[in-house]
Amino acid sequence: MRPACLSSHRLRYRQQGGYLLLFLVFALAAMAIFLTMTADTREAERQREREAEFLARGCAVARAIARYNNAGRLAPLNPGAPFPLKLSDLTKEVNINGVRMHLLRPSAINDPFTGREWRVVRIGDPLVKRYLERWSSFTGQPVPANYVALTASALAQGSFGGDFDPLGQAPPSGGVSELPDDDDAGFAATRPIVGVVGRSPKPAFTRLLGEDITYDEWLFMYGPIVTQPNGIVLGVTPCERRTLPPP
Numbered sequence: 001m002r003p004a005c006l007s008s009h010r011l012r013y014r015q016q017g018g019y020l021l022l023f024l025v026f027a028l029a030a031m032a033i034f035l036t037m038t039a040d041t042r043e044a045e046r047q048r049e050r051e052a053e054f055l056a057r058g059c060a061v062a063r064a065i066a067r068y069n070n071a072g073r074l075a076p077l078n079p080g081a082p083f084p085l086k087l088s089d090l091t092k093e094v095n096i097n098g099v100r101m102h103l104l105r106p107s108a109i110n111d112p113f114t115g116r117e118w119r120v121v122r123i124g125d126p127l128v129k130r131y132l133e134r135w136s137s138f139t140g141q142p143v144p145a146n147y148v149a150l151t152a153s154a155l156a157q158g159s160f161g162g163d164f165d166p167l168g169q170a171p172p173s174g175g176v177s178e179l180p181d182d183d184d185a186g187f188a189a190t191r192p193i194v195g196v197v198g199r200s201p202k203p204a205f206t207r208l209l210g211e212d213i214t215y216d217e218w219l220f221m222y223g224p225i226v227t228q229p230n231g232i233v234l235g236v237t238p239c240e241r242r243t244l245p246p247p
Contacts, residue, residue: 047205054198054215059239061087063239064104064108068083079149079150083123084192087120090103091106113202118197122193127219128219131209135224147224196219197218197219198216198218200215224236
């Protein structure tokens with residue numbers, strides 16, 4: 001073969017090798033992008049699954065608090081009636097009109113995102129006021145007086161700082177209330193619990209009262225209830241809208 005022909009063949013091989021290398025680079029880049037998108041999609045799917053459990057458990061706690069507060073009935077919160085002082089109070093057996101039941105399954109007291117117990121929200125916690133302001137802005141209605149009372153820094157009512165036995169037994173005389181086993185000692189750890197919030201700072205997919213929110217800002221508290229002039233009751237939050245399985 002003549003030298004000119006050899007040079008021509010070598011040039012073509014080099015060009016083909018360059019194209020092949022370029023193709024491999026693009027293929028690897030496309031594969032990396034695809035794998036990243038797949039991982040992000042799977043992570044988003046896992047978060048949505050956990051969020052569904054987050055809403056179910058949080059609403060179960062909110063409803064259990066409302067039932068504890070209303071002698072077994074699911075009704076708006078009453079600041080003059082007993083509230084739990086510990087989340088574990090909700091998992092104990094109660095006697096309501098002769099029927100023994102549990103208001104909450106034990107697994108529901110844990111935040112599914114962290115596996116830790118929910119952060120409890122007590123009467124006077126600033127989160128309650130912020131939540132009610134959002135509620136009023138979203139519904140266009142004034143906050144009911146019984147919920148305004150929950151924002152007070154102090155509240156004189158039956159369960160405030162005391163013991164409440166849902167089985168109807170009298171509290172021990174001269175005894176000291178057991179402090180709740182939670183981590184809100186920086187606030188007033190003996191104030192009644194009105195709701196719970198998550199512990200994860202991740203943004204939630206679901207909006208609360210028309211606003212984007214993180215899980216550690218999502219307050220699960222039953223009510224207030226919106227009643228239209230025609231008497232129809234509207235559910236504003238997932239806790240009032242959804243029918244959840246019994247604990």
